[in-house]
Amino acid sequence: MAVFRVQKTQNYTIMSNYHLNDKALSLKAKGLLSLMLSLPDSWDYTTRGLASICKEGVDGIRATVRELENAGYIIRRRVRDQSGQVRSMEYTVFEQPQKPEPENPVQAKPEREKPVQEKPAQENPAQENPTQLNTKETNNENSKYESDLIRTQYRNLILDNIEYALLAARNPTDRARLDELVHLMLDTVCARRKTIRIAQNDFPTEVVKSQFLKLNAEHIQYVLDRMRQNTTEIRNIKQYLLAALYNAPLTMENYYAAQINHDLYGRNRGDAIC
Known part of the structure; x- marks a missing residue:
């Protein structure tokens, strides 16, 4: 402690x-x-x-x-x-500083099971095709495991970056929208294609990924606020959210600056007219 x-x-x-x-x-x-x-x-x-x-x-x-x-x-x-x-x-x-908790026991389990998988190959040295098929299946399983592990790691990183717990507590009625944003960010960050289309423009996936991993709680709160205030029909909600998230760092600053100017100078003009 x-x-x-x-x-x-x-x-x-x-x-x-x-x-x-x-x-x-x-x-x-x-x-x-x-x-x-x-x-x-x-x-x-x-x-x-x-x-x-x-x-x-x-x-x-x-x-x-x-x-x-x-x-x-x-x-x-x-x-x-x-x-x-x-x-x-x-x-x-x-x-x-404290030493991190060791995770070797969890990672060591697959290694202990390897000798069991090797026994059939030793008993039937002349039959090579089954061994090749088993290797392919193992590779596919390992690839899927690594993919799921990477996705989980990115999900945890995104939840940390945007302070998900605090946003969920502050926006109880927008929990579904918040989860939708997290899911969209995760799919985008884990995308394997070379480019991602945002607002009718194709951007390199790595550029979009870097931008999304820089988003914090203020950016997500801004997007939630704008979605709540929007009254126009949205035909493609996915493209709308992608653009809102990608442009949030820039549009958020301009939006709040405009709000401040409106509150300050707009009231002053109103007082002067009266």
């Missing part, structure tokens, strides 16, 4: 110097970890909560948190409900 020793009466924090002497950490990582160790247990340890008291934005905080995760100073665990859906994230902050 995280160790916090805070002396509010004297307005300073006592903490271990271990991470400050860790040459593998960047200055940003050392500073953020020091800040997190100085905060109370009840603090909002989401990227948005940390960004609210830092100069860096959500993207900068997220990148630094990942550095601390990779170094073992932060362990993040998904909290799921009875149906298996992710409901929240549980962060554990350590003063010293």
Whole structure:
């Protein structure tokens, strides 16, 4: 568990110097970890909560948190409900890096089963065709397993990037739309074709993939808001959502800037006319 020793009466924090002497950490990582160790247990340890008291934005905080995760100073665990859906994230902050839990036992099981698969080939050395067929079947199974594993990894990455649990809690009536966006993002990121058509233009798949993996909670919230406000008929919902997601980083900034200008200058004009 995280160790916090805070002396509010004297307005300073006592903490271990271990991470400050860790040459593998960047200055940003050392500073953020020091800040997190100085905060109370009840603090909002989401990227948005940390960004609210830092100069860096959500993207900068997220990148630094990942550095601390990779170094073992932060362990993040998904909290799921009875149906298996992710409901929240549980962060554990350590003063010293922790070793990741070994996963070798799970990966070692297929290796133990190999001798059993090899016995038929040893008993019938003259029959090569069945062995070749079994190899093809094994390769197909391995390929499918790797494909499913990659898809699961990308799904978890997308859920982390967009802070899915928080978005689901903030938009309970739009849960189906949120899941639809996640599914579309996952299909796009895992696509094997060379190009993806967005707004009647073909973009390299790698470019679209990179753009989608940069989307965060604010971008998805913006897309949900625009979908909720839209009153026109959408003929091709998939193409509409692809374009909305791909263009979200640019259109979001322009949209909110226009809203601010309207609220400020629009009211001033109204007051002047009155």
